[in-house]
Amino acid sequence: MGRVVEILPHPGGELIWLAMVDIGTDRQLQIVWGGVPVVAKGNLVPVALPGTWLPATKNKPSPYKMRRRRYRGEISEGMLCSCAELGWDASATDRVALLDESAGLQVGESLEDRFVDWRRIVKNAPSPLAAEADPIDLGLDNRPKVPQLTY
Numbered sequence: 001m002g003r004v005v006e007i008l009p010h011p012g013g014e015l016i017w018l019a020m021v022d023i024g025t026d027r028q029l030q031i032v033w034g035g036v037p038v039v040a041k042g043n044l045v046p047v048a049l050p051g052t053w054l055p056a057t058k059n060k061p062s063p064y065k066m067r068r069r070r071y072r073g074e075i076s077e078g079m080l081c082s083c084a085e086l087g088w089d090a091s092a093t094d095r096v097a098l099l100d101e102s103a104g105l106q107v108g109e110s111l112e113d114r115f116v117d118w119r120r121i122v123k124n125a126p127s128p129l130a131a132e133a134d135p136i137d138l139g140l141d142n143r144p145k146v147p148q149l150t151y
Contacts, residue, residue: 001047001099001107002021002107003021004021004044005020006020010072011074016033016071019080021080022107023049023108024107024108029049031047031079032072033076033096035096039080043098045096046099046111047080047081048078050067052066054086057084080096081096082097083118088122089125
């Protein structure tokens with residue numbers, strides 16, 4: 001997970017931005033992201049680094065590996081993830097998940113095992129299906145986990 005340090009307009013497109021993200025290493029990453037502009041400087045966000053395997057989604061029927069890519073001339077060193085892209089909520093819209101700082105999260109922390117309590121750490125997360133929903137009962141126990149953040 002990372003903290004957004006700066007948001008810049010993408011020089012080559014509309015509704016695309018460049019985020020400089022601190023992931024707890026000695027350098028910040030540039031990540032290209034698009035869609036609804038919900039991310040702001042200071043936000044904690046889930047980050048998938050190159051080499052991270054993400055679970056299948058509605059738009060991608062098989063798990064896929066994150067790569068370092070160029071979008072309209074700008075390098076993206078990962079992805080700011082939505083709840084759907086993390087495998088936490090398949091019905092979620094394709095918006096970057098904003099993480100709740102009051103949940104005690106730390107920059108650079110892995111979200112690998114947070115699928116169990118993701119509703120507690122995501123701002124404005126949907127209510128659980130049951131008051132004390134068990135992730136195994138919800139069929140979440142077999143979902144791919146987000147690997148440890150490493151660089």
